[in-house]
Each structure stands twice: as structure tokens, then as C-alpha cells.
Amino acid sequence: MNSRELGRKLTEEYLSAARNAREVGKFVAYTTAVSPVEILVAHDIIPIYPENHAVSLITKRLCSELSEAIERQGYTSHLCAYARCDLGFRETGKSPTGGIPDPDFLLACNAQCFTLVKWFEVLARRYRVPLFVFDTPQWIRDEAARRDILSYCVRQLRELISSLEELTGRPFDYDRLREVIRLSDEACRLYRKFLDMASHKPSPITIFDALIHMAIIVYLRGTPQAVLYYRTLVEEIEQKAKKGEAAVKGERFRLYWENLPIWFKFRDHFELLASYGAAILTSLYVHDWAHEFDLEKDPLVTLAENYVSGFSNVTLEERADMAYELFKRYDLNGMIMFINRSCKAVSFAVHELRDLLTQKTGIPALVFEADMGDPRFYSEAQVRTRIEAYLELLEELNR
Amino acid sequence: MQRATERLKEISRDPLRFLKATKGEKPLIGVTPGDVPHELITAAGLHPVVVFGTNEPVKFAGALMPDNTCSLAKSCLELALNQGRDLFDGFVVSQLDDTTQHLSDIWERRSVGKFFHKFLPPRQLSRPSAFEWFRKELERFKGALERFIGRRIQEADLWNAIKAYNRNRRLLAELYDLKRKKPGLLGNRLFFDIVKASFYMEKDEHSGLLEEVLEDLKGKKAVSEELIPIALAGIVVEPQGIWELFDEVGLNVVCDNLLSCSRYITSFVPEEGDPLEALTRAHFQKPNFSPIHDSPWRMIDDLVEMVKAYGAKGLIYIHLQYCESQDFDLPDIKRRMRLEGIPMLVLTTEFQTKHLSLMKTRIEAFKESVLEGKHEQ
Numbered sequence: 001m002n003s004r005e006l007g008r009k010l011t012e013e014y015l016s017a018a019r020n021a022r023e024v025g026k027f028v029a030y031t032t033a034v035s036p037v038e039i040l041v042a043h044d045i046i047p048i049y050p051e052n053h054a055v056s057l058i059t060k061r062l063c064s065e066l067s068e069a070i071e072r073q074g075y076t077s078h079l080c081a082y083a084r085c086d087l088g089f090r091e092t093g094k095s096p097t098g099g100i101p102d103p104d105f106l107l108a109c110n111a112q113c114f115t116l117v118k119w120f121e122v123l124a125r126r127y128r129v130p131l132f133v134f135d136t137p138q139w140i141r142d143e144a145a146r147r148d149i150l151s152y153c154v155r156q157l158r159e160l161i162s163s164l165e166e167l168t169g170r171p172f173d174y175d176r177l178r179e180v181i182r183l184s185d186e187a188c189r190l191y192r193k194f195l196d197m198a199s200h201k202p203s204p205i206t207i208f209d210a211l212i213h214m215a216i217i218v219y220l221r222g223t224p225q226a227v228l229y230y231r232t233l234v235e236e237i238e239q240k241a242k243k244g245e246a247a248v249k250g251e252r253f254r255l256y257w258e259n260l261p262i263w264f265k266f267r268d269h270f271e272l273l274a275s276y277g278a279a280i281l282t283s284l285y286v287h288d289w290a291h292e293f294d295l296e297k298d299p300l301v302t303l304a305e306n307y308v309s310g311f312s313n314v315t316l317e318e319r320a321d322m323a324y325e326l327f328k329r330y331d332l333n334g335m336i337m338f339i340n341r342s343c344k345a346v347s348f349a350v351h352e353l354r355d356l357l358t359q360k361t362g363i364p365a366l367v368f369e370a371d372m373g374d375p376r377f378y379s380e381a382q383v384r385t386r387i388e389a390y391l392e393l394l395e396e397l398n399r
Numbered sequence: 400m401q402r403a404t405e406r407l408k409e410i411s412r413d414p415l416r417f418l419k420a421t422k423g424e425k426p427l428i429g430v431t432p433g434d435v436p437h438e439l440i441t442a443a444g445l446h447p448v449v450v451f452g453t454n455e456p457v458k459f460a461g462a463l464m465p466d467n468t469c470s471l472a473k474s475c476l477e478l479a480l481n482q483g484r485d486l487f488d489g490f491v492v493s494q495l496d497d498t499t500q501h502l503s504d505i506w507e508r509r510s511v512g513k514f515f516h517k518f519l520p521p522r523q524l525s526r527p528s529a530f531e532w533f534r535k536e537l538e539r540f541k542g543a544l545e546r547f548i549g550r551r552i553q554e555a556d557l558w559n560a561i562k563a564y565n566r567n568r569r570l571l572a573e574l575y576d577l578k579r580k581k582p583g584l585l586g587n588r589l590f591f592d593i594v595k596a597s598f599y600m601e602k603d604e605h606s607g608l609l610e611e612v613l614e615d616l617k618g619k620k621a622v623s624e625e626l627i628p629i630a631l632a633g634i635v636v637e638p639q640g641i642w643e644l645f646d647e648v649g650l651n652v653v654c655d656n657l658l659s660c661s662r663y664i665t666s667f668v669p670e671e672g673d674p675l676e677a678l679t680r681a682h683f684q685k686p687n688f689s690p691i692h693d694s695p696w697r698m699i700d701d702l703v704e705m706v707k708a709y710g711a712k713g714l715i716y717i718h719l720q721y722c723e724s725q726d727f728d729l730p731d732i733k734r735r736m737r738l739e740g741i742p743m744l745v746l747t748t749e750f751q752t753k754h755l756s757l758m759k760t761r762i763e764a765f766k767e768s769v770l771e772g773k774h775e776q
Contacts (some may be wrong), residue, residue: 352505
């Protein structure tokens, strides 16, 4: 079975288990894509990601329709497209995947963004279920402060475990947590190996492959299935790399992408860029799940360290350093900086990030504004013209 | 009273002029609105001033942030980079949500050579870990201030600051009480001018003027019993002209949960024990604030309770355009108010809003509906 078939099978099994959870006495918890899900997995609670479901709604071009459904309820079109799609799904019941089951518990981690906390507050009121907010202060560059931040986070993880014990009536098993973290670590390292295949010249993958294959690391990390999936995927891509297969024929421009993708423009963007020999190879976003857990440490400490230090929760300077590291690792020669109306957390400081990265690399950047999910805030002609103009500029500079 | 109110109005309406005039007395520390314990800054011998943005056109900050950034954030940064550039000796930016967290990064980068501190309060208040974290964060803040001034902050100085702020809060609370009990004695604009002036002045000076105002008002009777008591919710009220609209239409604000009013006035610090512990305890007694998570229901329950406790006839919600926290809260607040039979009006505003005539029409219509017992939300 190849990775694509395996991915489809694992997804179907995962969704089926979630839908049948209550029949077998299991609990369902909604959680955010970047959260210490290992604790839920170790406690045999099925994690569901409304963000992932929202992506499936967006790629089926349902975002505008679902947004309009909740705008009629008084919500604004300025909200995150994921939240609008999710709340719209709850109003209309529309979903290409048959939807997701209702939650028994909500876990929101604000290292990713605060939007998720507010969105989950709406869901907590709607379903009258407990909401646990895992608060992660900014991972500032101050060693003493970092020690205190870690203590605060670890203390919160203990509080989370107590809440889950109360929910299920079962004691938490720390040995099981260690095993789940080991599996998570193995899958995350394989996932990172897959992402790093983009360092080959020509690259056998683009970011579009990474975006498709990241789904499993988001919702199945901590399981043997995720390890199997990424082992299969890495083997496949290694074969391609050995044969010198290029994801983009005649690859000339190796680009960095800042922000989440424009999910409903995947194919268009790939084709437009490929026609210029340009491949977007990576972003900090896809690397957000390339965790490295320290299995020698207290499991709660290594969880806290990994989940507090994601790219959207570090300082601007550290984020620029993280991106610059990708420029060096993948030998990039261009960058597209997307200001995503939906995602304030990632977009807010993009102008400053552009300045920092251009200073470090000497490479000019394309900056444009649109929305990751809602075509009403996407100007086809404008974005296309700007991408074309940028690629022509890169051609001039590389002559 | 005339002299005192004129002075307070003058400072509230042109704070930069006041600050420029007093510049040099003490180093000036600009503090973003929201949860920074000013007492520590005062105890360090510095002068904390709330950066409440500017109503001047945004020239610099706009180019540094996306278009759909809340105008309070843009306006605060604009003040720091433009009109207040040479005025402030340092800044403290409190990270409350996505906007303020990433704003603090940009702000710090643009504040080279000045004191700069990111204050990281807990963004959840529902568990014991939050209490411990806030206490720790106060220690880190105190340490940063001490490094800036080059000496330790003395405990006696901190207690003196706590007492000065408590006295100021008590006097403001007393004034608010008079406003409730004697409608019309003190207009909305004047009352909130007096509160706002406190964010720029030394507390003892402000309290002295406040005592004069109170002394004069205590013996007077209510001017108008016909004013409609209303509750106000939101973060800040901008533009300030909205207060005048309430006065013109005949509404008397009797309670609020604003960052720029009751969240300051009601946070009394216990005057015993360890001062940092006391500041921590005060933080946890503040009214609910939309970006900070507590219980998903508390924010709405508290509003209902506030409206009922103060006998308000309706609720006006000041919604700042592009404030995501409020955007998520509003539909559920409206739904609940409808269930409770509480008339509610949402006014969406931005800093730099100039045209208030449409807003006035909506406030007038709201007043009529409240009077007639009919309301649409």
C-alpha cells in the first residue's frame, strides 16, 4: 500500500472510531492542531481537530456559503475562515466528509493563536462541555523567564490531567504517556525527514506535497499508525530523490512561503509557479509539527518545551532566525510572504519579518494580502499579476 | 470645583500637551491598556502613563501591520512612533491576545535605546496555576524595572504606591456612585474625562483634584431624574465624542466593564501581607475582560448581573472594529440579552472615527425603544 492509499485508510479508520466513540464508551475531545495531544491519546480519548475538518470544507469551496450562514447569526466575515467554516457547518450540517462528532471536552492551546480559544469558548457554550485553555506565554529569549514559563506550562499540564481524570473517572497512566510520546517523537522525526527531502536539487517534493501529507502528523501523532505512514512516505520520496525526479521540471527558483496556504488555490498556484520553474519548498508552518521530544526528560517537561516554542509563539527575531535556517538548509532563493486575513497571529508581523529576512538573505520578497479560505477576499487577477511580476524579477536577478 | 474640573478636562482632552509640560520631572513610561500593575512603576520612581492611542491620522503604524488590525493597536503604536516618540523613556506592553503579543514584537524593534518590557499576564484565570504565574511575572517585571533604575525597589515605596492608587480608586468609585445616585449631577463626558485624566497624572495630584470635585458635589441634588440609566460594555470608548452623545440623548452610564474605567477603578489592592501577593490578588478580582479566558459563561453572566445590580435599563456594547475577541463574543451576548429581556445596542467604532451623526440617531432610537419597552437587537 502506498502512502496515499495508507493515508486514506488511516483517515477513514480514525473518523470511524471517532464517530463510534460513544458506543464503545470512549470520550471525544476537540483540540487545536498545535496542542499536547499526547495527553489525550494516552488517556484513550479520541482527539478531533475542527481545524482539519475546516480545511476539508475550504478545499470543497464551501467557505463563502458557510460563512454567510453564520454571518446571518451575527458573526462577522473578519473572523478566521476555519472558525467560520466550523460554525457554519454546525448551522447547516454541510460537510463533504460527513462531519465530525460533537465533543465531550475541549482543549485549546494559545501557542498557536488566541482565535482558537475564543472559537472554542463559543463551542463550550454551545455544547455545555468543559474547556481547558493551555496558556503558553510568549517564548521570550530570556533563560530565567523560560524556566518559569516551563514551570507554568507543566503545572497546567498537571491540571489538564486532573480534568481528564475527572471527566473519565479513570486514573492517568504516566507509563502510557511515555510510550505515546515515544511514538509521537518517532513520527515527528520521520515527518521532518520527509520535509527535508526538499533540500535535494531538484526537489522531489514541494510544499503542496507537505501540506497534503501533514494531515496525519496533526491528527494521528502519538500512534503507531503515524509512524507506519511516515516510514512509508519517506521511503517513497527517497526513491524519487535517488532517481533525481523533480517535483517541478526545470526547477530554477526554490521559494520560501510564509503563512498558512491558500487552501482553495493549491493547484492554481502550483501550476502558475511551475510554469516559471518555481517551486515553493517549505514554510515554518509545515515545520510546526516537526517536534523533537527528549525521551530522557519528565514527559510533561518535554511536552511543554515542544508546545510552547512553536514559530507563532516565539519572538519576531527568533522566528526570523528559524526561517533563515530553512533558507540555508534548503538553499532557497526567493520568498512569498502571504498576509492572511484569517490568521492574525501569523500575519501580524509579516512586514517586519520580511524586512528581517531580506536583511539576512539579501533576497527580495513578494508580500500580498488575501484569505486562506474565503474566495470573497481573494483577488485572482491581482495575486496572479503580482506572483508573475515577482518571478520575472527573480529571473532578472538570477541572469 | 470649577478649577479642578477644568484642569482634569484639559489633561484628559490633550494629554500630550500635559505630558510635554511635565516632561523631565520623572522618566515617563508608556503602558498599554490592560493589566500592567502601575504601582510597581510608580514605586520605581518612574511615571506610568497609559498609552490610549491617538486621534491624529495614522502615518507610520499602518505600514507595519495588516489592514484588518484593530485601530486601538494601530493607534497606540502610532502614538509611540510619532507624536510620543521623544516623550517616552520606555514602554511596557502587555500581551493579552494575538494582536498585543505580536504588536509588542514590532514595538520593541522600533524602541531601540528605550526601556522596553513585555508583560506576560496569564490568559486563563480559572486555575491555580494562573495565580502563581502572575506572581512570578510580577517578580520578573520588578527585576526589569530595577535594572533600568539601577537600584532595588523598596518595599515601603511599593506600599506607598499601592496606597496612593487605592485612594485614587476609592475616590473615583465614590464619584461613580454619586453619578449613579444623583443623575445629571455629573455628565458622562465629564465623569469619564476625570477617570481618563487619572491615567496621565501622578495619583496624589489627581486624587487632590478629585477630592475638590467630590466636596462640591456631595451637597448638591440630582439635576435630572429623567435620565435613563444604562450599562456600558466593551474595552475602551472611542471616539470620546460618544460620551457627549449619551449626554445629549439623555442617558446616564451607571456601570461598565471597560478597561478604561471599572477594570481600573474596582481593582483595590489589599494593604497587608506581601505587596506582590497583594497585587496578584487584586488582579484576580477584576471584572471579566474579553480576551482573557475565564469561564466561557462568566463574561455573559457578569454582564447580566451588572445590568441588574445597577438597575440599568439597557446595555450599550462598544465594539471596536476588527477586535476578534469581541467578534466571537457578540452573537452569544446578544442572544442572552434577548432571553433576559435586556435591551442592547451595539456601536461599532474605530479610533479616528469623525462622523458621529449616524451613531447619534441609533442611540436616540435605542433610548426610545427602552422607554417604550420595545427593543430589537
